[in-house]
Amino acid sequence: MELTLTGGTLVDPLRNEVSSSLASPELQQQQQQQQQPSSLSLSTDANSHHQHGPDCQHHDPQGGGNDVGKVMEFSIPVTPEERKKMLFELLQIKMARVEDFKKLLHFILQFGEEDMLHSWTEQGHSLAHWAAKRHDVIILDMLLPYKIDLNQQSKDGVEMYPIHWATTEGSIKVVSWLIKHSEKDIVNVRDGSGCTPLMIAAQYGYPNLVAYLIQKGADPSSLDKNRDSALHWGAYKGDSSIVGLLHHLNATDVDAVDNFGQTPLHLAAIRGMSEVVQYLLYDANSNAVFLKDKEGKTPLDLAIKKNRKSVQLVIESYLSNRSEKSFMHFLKQMCSPKEWKMWLKGGGTGDVAHGSNNRFPFILNISSTLLGGLLFPMRFFVSENYNRMADRSGVLMFAFICYCFMLFFFFMVYTRNPGVLDVHEEKSNRRNRRLSKLKNNQQRAQHWITSRTHELSNLTKRLQQEYKEAVERMGIDGENEKSTQLCHSCHIIKPYRSKHCRIMRRCVLMFDHYCPFVGNCIGLYNYSYFYFYCLFFVIADASLVATSVIYLRRVDNDLFILIVTIYVGLYIIPSGFMVFYHTGLILKNLTTNEQENAFRYSHFRDPSTGRIRNPFDQGYLKNILLRFFPSEETYQLPGSHLNERIGLLGGNDMV
16 A cells, blocks of 8 residues: 545545545545545645645635736726625735735725625635735734634635645744634644644644744644644655654654554655655664554555665665674675665765665775775885885885875864764763764764864754754744754754754754765864865875886886776876865855855845855955864854854854
């Protein structure tokens, strides 16, 4: 069985053809209503049956089929019927001017047609429903003195309240207004399929609105008619932030089973949401990986049936790591074509800390380094061969020194914490090693434990406290979801320039990228090591090739040196490009993530022109100093008081 979403519940589309009698009468009625042109429904695509979706009429600002972008030429209609039609059209067209609605409202009141404000469209929607679809409360404020009913369900079979409609837009401001002015508690009202506003917010992927509704009293353990919770919906949607938030709040059992015997893990597997599957398996410790639904299918079976390759790979990797820990298993995983393909797509296959990610790029890099390094003791430093190159000993020693520097910087970039925002709990042992795993193995075990690790831990605790306070503020004043950057997976307020790394599964300060070739995330505190590693890699490989050419000219054919030289030489061009690229980023004080995604961050837009500009550029010299000598100033927005806003470490607390 493969389950999809219909009418606010998780149902099997095959039931319509095979065993429709298994569905509830209400569900059968909804399925019939979906075929009606006037109902709020999607097309019957088996992969996305979801009544509360972006194609619903209540999501279409026209509803009646008008052009979305049409700007009406406003004039007061003559007849009451036309005025009523115009009243709704002005709300349905988002580009319509508020002034026009105000004029029409004034005209209607002058003619004593106030009852028109309590009328309904032929599709069964009130003015309150359409006013709730707007991203502001101006129209709602205009209608409030005339006591429009905010607590009526639509008459279209879906039976949604205005707060449900507002939730589809993700506007905390409008939802807050509706809660404040409603005569009864509407936080947990249900539509015809049993969905609460919290479930709708999870369906549409609004994590901040989910947090706000919970703070206002929404019950995260509520179930719809098919016993699916907001966590089920969040997993089906594929939003790891929502899943992480609900799990953080212990909202419901992560392995809760719905009427079809399926857990959130099953639903994420059906939709191919590999990031959510990773979270449920490794962070939420879901035990549903072996659980079968009512059709006898496990999450892996469903992923295979739906051809969700990425999810299949994640679950198989998880299962194999639970059962196998041998070197042969590691070798098999390292050489897996499927896992290597995942890296080419820019993703991992499991938990980094548990070593379940594919290591092939890392081993590939190590192999070239070791093969090149072996030439020194096996060939160049052999007494007879060294004498042959005595007149070129300067080139040989230069290559050797560069190789030593390269190895040093590789060790540093591999073992240094890039700035992972996580809480550290050191485990004591007999040897008192500096290397230890963090709580729940969330951070790479190779990161050395230093004083900076404890500072990052303290910083994380403060950001977690600020996160709780920010969520509480949403419940008090309906704070806009864009005003503060929250990470609902790490449960922190994110500092500027940080990003949630999907491989490390934690937020990283000054996130640049995750590099599988060095086996670590590149961030604030190991970026300089990464840059110098790339630089000396190019110099060392180039000098090694030059030394090998000199050697081959003075000895008979040496097939080993020839093969190694060609293999090592292949890395010079791509590595040289990396050095060139990152040199440009350093001079501009940008990260790889910012270079590629600047358009997504509001602080990169000029407030006056709206154009993309670099707010962190402080001149070549200052930019170089900030990148090579990282501090809190490196990731602060120049001229801002970020430490006051989110409680960052101040003064000399950051090294």
